[in-house]
Amino acid sequence: MSAQALLEVHDLGKRFASRAGRDSSLWVIRDLSFSVADGEFLTIVGPSGSGKTTLLNMIAQIDVASGGEVRFQSEVAPINDPKSLNPGLSCRIGYVTQEDNLLPWRTMLQNVLFPLVVQGRLNDETRARAEMLIRTVGLAGFENHYPHELSGGMRKRASLIRTLVYDPPVILMDEPFGALDAQTRTVLQEDLLRLWNLGRKTIIFVTHDITEAIALGDRTLVLTRAPARVAGEHKIDLPRPRDIRGILTDPKFIEIYQRIREQVQ
Amino acid sequence: MTSQDTALDLAQPSQVKWRQYVVTAGRIVLAILLVAAWKIGADRAGPIYVADPFLVANRIVTDTMSGELVHHVYVTLRLSVIGFAIGCFFGVVLPFLLRRLPRLTDAIEPYIMASVGIPKYALIPLFILWFGIDDAPKLWLVGLLVFYPIFIAVFAGIRNVDRRLINMARVMGASEAMISREVIWNSLQSFFFAALKIALPRAISATIIGEFLVGNAGLGFFIEYSRQNFDTTGVFAGIVIATALVLVINSVLVRIDRRLNAWRPTDRDMEL
Numbered sequence: 001m002s003a004q005a006l007l008e009v010h011d012l013g014k015r016f017a018s019r020a021g022r023d024s025s026l027w028v029i030r031d032l033s034f035s036v037a038d039g040e041f042l043t044i045v046g047p048s049g050s051g052k053t054t055l056l057n058m059i060a061q062i063d064v065a066s067g068g069e070v071r072f073q074s075e076v077a078p079i080n081d082p083k084s085l086n087p088g089l090s091c092r093i094g095y096v097t098q099e100d101n102l103l104p105w106r107t108m109l110q111n112v113l114f115p116l117v118v119q120g121r122l123n124d125e126t127r128a129r130a131e132m133l134i135r136t137v138g139l140a141g142f143e144n145h146y147p148h149e150l151s152g153g154m155r156k157r158a159s160l161i162r163t164l165v166y167d168p169p170v171i172l173m174d175e176p177f178g179a180l181d182a183q184t185r186t187v188l189q190e191d192l193l194r195l196w197n198l199g200r201k202t203i204i205f206v207t208h209d210i211t212e213a214i215a216l217g218d219r220t221l222v223l224t225r226a227p228a229r230v231a232g233e234h235k236i237d238l239p240r241p242r243d244i245r246g247i248l249t250d251p252k253f254i255e256i257y258q259r260i261r262e263q264v265q
Numbered sequence: 266m267t268s269q270d271t272a273l274d275l276a277q278p279s280q281v282k283w284r285q286y287v288v289t290a291g292r293i294v295l296a297i298l299l300v301a302a303w304k305i306g307a308d309r310a311g312p313i314y315v316a317d318p319f320l321v322a323n324r325i326v327t328d329t330m331s332g333e334l335v336h337h338v339y340v341t342l343r344l345s346v347i348g349f350a351i352g353c354f355f356g357v358v359l360p361f362l363l364r365r366l367p368r369l370t371d372a373i374e375p376y377i378m379a380s381v382g383i384p385k386y387a388l389i390p391l392f393i394l395w396f397g398i399d400d401a402p403k404l405w406l407v408g409l410l411v412f413y414p415i416f417i418a419v420f421a422g423i424r425n426v427d428r429r430l431i432n433m434a435r436v437m438g439a440s441e442a443m444i445s446r447e448v449i450w451n452s453l454q455s456f457f458f459a460a461l462k463i464a465l466p467r468a469i470s471a472t473i474i475g476e477f478l479v480g481n482a483g484l485g486f487f488i489e490y491s492r493q494n495f496d497t498t499g500v501f502a503g504i505v506i507a508t509a510l511v512l513v514i515n516s517v518l519v520r521i522d523r524r525l526n527a528w529r530p531t532d533r534d535m536e537l
Contacts, residue, residue, distance in 0.1 A: 062432040088436035101433040105451045105528040115437040118447075148530040166437070 005035035006073060006202050007059070007170055013067035013227075014054050028054050030227035032068070036170070039200045043213035043236075045264060046223030052206040053098065055228070056172045059204070060095040061085045072170070091119060094168035096176045100159035102147040108158050109134070109143035115166040126165070133161040136198075137191050153184040157191065164195060173205040177212070189216060189244050197241065210260050214253060215244050222263040232263040316501035324502045333487075334506060340483040341472050342510070344400060348407025349468040355408075356415030356464075357457075361445055364423050381417070385409050385471075389478055403475030410471045411464040418460030422453025455529070458522045465518060466511045473507055484510075 014029040028051035036042045046052050057063035058079055059070055065079040072092060078084040088095065102111045112130050116122040134140055137157040147155055156176060163171055177185045193216065196203065207213050213220045214236055222232040234256055238247065247253050300318050307315040328334040363370040385406060392402035430448050439447070476485025484507050491499025 060436055062436065087432065088438055091438040093436070095433070095436045097429065097433065099429060101427075101429050103430065103448070103451070104530075105454075105526070114434075118434065118437055118439040118443050146528045148528075163437075 004038065006038040006040075007204075008035040008071040009033055009059070009068070010071070011068035012055070012058065012065055012070065014051060014058060014063070015066040027066075027227035029058075030067075030229065032223075032229055034221055034230055034233075036202055036204060038169075038202055041196060041203045041205065041216060041218045042221065043205045043207060043217030043219070044221045044223060045207055045210055045213045045260065046228060047225055047265060048208055050223045050225055051228040052208075052223065053174050056095065056174050056204070056206055060093055060172055061087045061089060062095075088168070091115075091166060092169050094163040094166070094171040096160055096163050096171065096173045098174045098176065098178060100147070100155040102155055102159055102162075104147050107144045107146055108139060108150060108154075111147070111158055112162045112165055115162060119166060121166065130161070130165045133164055133195070136195060137161055153180055153188060156180065156184075156188060160188075160192065160195070164199070164201075167199070168201075170202045170204070173203060175207050176205075178207070178209075185212075186244055192216065193240075193242065193244070210257060210264065211248065214238070214256050214260070215242060215247050220256075220260060222260055225265055232260070234260055313495065313497055316498040320498050321501045321505060324498050325505065328502065334502075337482060337484050337487045337503075338506060338510065340480075341469065341476065341485065341507075344403055344475070344483065345407060345468040345472045347400075348404045348472065349411050349465065351404065352408040352411025352468070353415055353461075353464065356412045356460075357419050359416060360420040360423050361449075363420070364445070364449075365441070377416075381413055386474060389475065393479060398479045400480075402479055403472060406475050407468050407471040410467045414460045414463045414467070415457070418456040419453060422456030423449055425456070426452040454526050458518070458526070461518055461522075462515065465514050469507060469511050469514070 010033050012029060012032045013027060015027045032055065034042075044052060044055075054063060058065045061077060061079055062085070064082045064085065067080075070077045070079050072089055077089055078086060102108075103114065106114065109130070112134065113122060113127070116126050116130070134143065137160070139154060139157055139161075142150060142154060147158070150158065160176065177188050180188065189212065205213070205216055217236050220234045220236060221230050222234070223229070224231045236256060238250065238252060238256075303315075303318045307317045312320075325334065388409075389402065389406060392405045396402045396405060426449050430452070431444055434444050434448050472483065473485035473488070476483035477489045480486055484503050488500050488503035488507075491497075491503060
């Protein structure tokens with residue numbers, strides 16, 4: 001790894017309480033360790049049910065861990081006690097979830113400004129930033145639309161820039177483009193890479209789509225089936241900026257794809 | 266902007282407007298039929314049992330002109346509004362407090378649910394005994410009758426809030442107070458307004474029933490006084506005014522709901 005680790009995960013585990021009648025409790029994630037460097041785009045692939053969402057929920061601290069620790073800039077996050085959880089680690093970890101989770105009673109613009117409002121940081125400068133992001137992802141003109149008046153792709157974009165607008169150092173993304181059609185998905189992947197190029201945030205992007213993981217990431221981790229562990233790590237040394245549509249035929253891409261494919265069961 | 270990302274078309278076809286006219290016409294016809302049926306019924310049953318609709322209309326006009334009905338309506342409305350405000354306040358605030366105390370909630374929930382079953386009107390004699398014959402017993406009755414539907418709806422609404430929205434707000438740094446105000450309060454609006462549609466007419470009827478028993482003014486007093494004097498026309502006039510009051514309040518409520526909750530994808534509320 002080139003730069004110093006920004007976020008480290010050590011021996012992280014998650015166990016769900018056993019159902020009545022069974023002795024052994026179910027570990028979804030066990031002894032999972034990895035780290036992310038500052039400004040790195042890390043992608044994580046794993047089969048469905050491998051606890052990817054649980055992993056991000058624990059890092060975001062909306063879910064408790066059953067073991068292990070998460071460190072942010074060497075500071076240990078309180079993830080083992082439900083009472084001391086600090087969701088978002090004081091606005092330093094952003095989280096773009098699988099569903100857009102826009103507030104249906106707020107217009108698109110109000111949704112994008114929401115984190116700035118709750119953090120008391122809404123001013124001319126941050127508002128201008130929000131407007132810039134809205135223009136960058138092509139949502140200009142839809143500021144006063146309610147979420148139900150927007151298409152799925154537009155809602156996804158809004159939820160993406162709602163997290164980017166308050167500029168958290170780390171952003172977690174949980175299959176954000178999972179529910180979209182192939183065409184929209186490609187456009188959004190391009191949008192995401194463009195936005196990432198603007199700020200070079202640290203991103204942990206979880207997906208079950210190997211192609212997406214390679215096309216977006218600097219490095220890809222492959223998870224095993226539950227209990228999830230790291231099955232392999234792949235450096236994606238494809239040049240940037242990348243052409244999402246053209247990359248599929250790149251021999252290097254195909255070679256990485258084959259390697260990852262063998263590890264994903 | 267890509268081509269597939271056009272916003273949904275929300276324009277209403279002109280057919281809708283035409284259909285609206287048919288519905289309105291149908292309602293007018295129905296109203297005429299109802300009054301006609303009332304008139305026939307009145308003629309058959311005699312003035313002691315069913316008052317003539319035209320005499321009732323006449324009575325409403327003269328008593329309104331004299332200011333008598335206006336005073337009664339004012340007294341009833343004043344009490345309904347105060348009682349409603351008290352019941353509504355506790356009905357909204359208590360569930361929000363209980364949300365923060367899940368153990369206490371679990372402990373007292375069966376008691377709350379059991380107290381729902383108490384017939385509140387049966388408590389009037391006790392209220393009179395405890396709180397005298399002024400406004401207090403009526404306010405207790407109205408307050409309690411308003412409290413329960415609102416409390417239950419807000420309570421259910423809070424439990425029904427999408428956890429994912431709350432988590433999202435937490436990750437973005439929202440405090441618990443902000444989450445209550447922004448995410449939870451807005452999420453339960455449809456529950457709250459559904460409860461209001463029950464609670465507001467209830468507030469009026471509870472006041473009227475209270476006035477049957479206690480007091481010397483208000484629509485309930487007017488109806489009961491007329492009955493004691495075998496003035497069936499007066500009874501009917503009071504009922505018509507009470508009904509009109511509830512209808513006006515309901516239509517104002519529907520309008521407020523629509524204004525505040527314009528974001529809701531579909532709005533299928535009945536409108537008068």
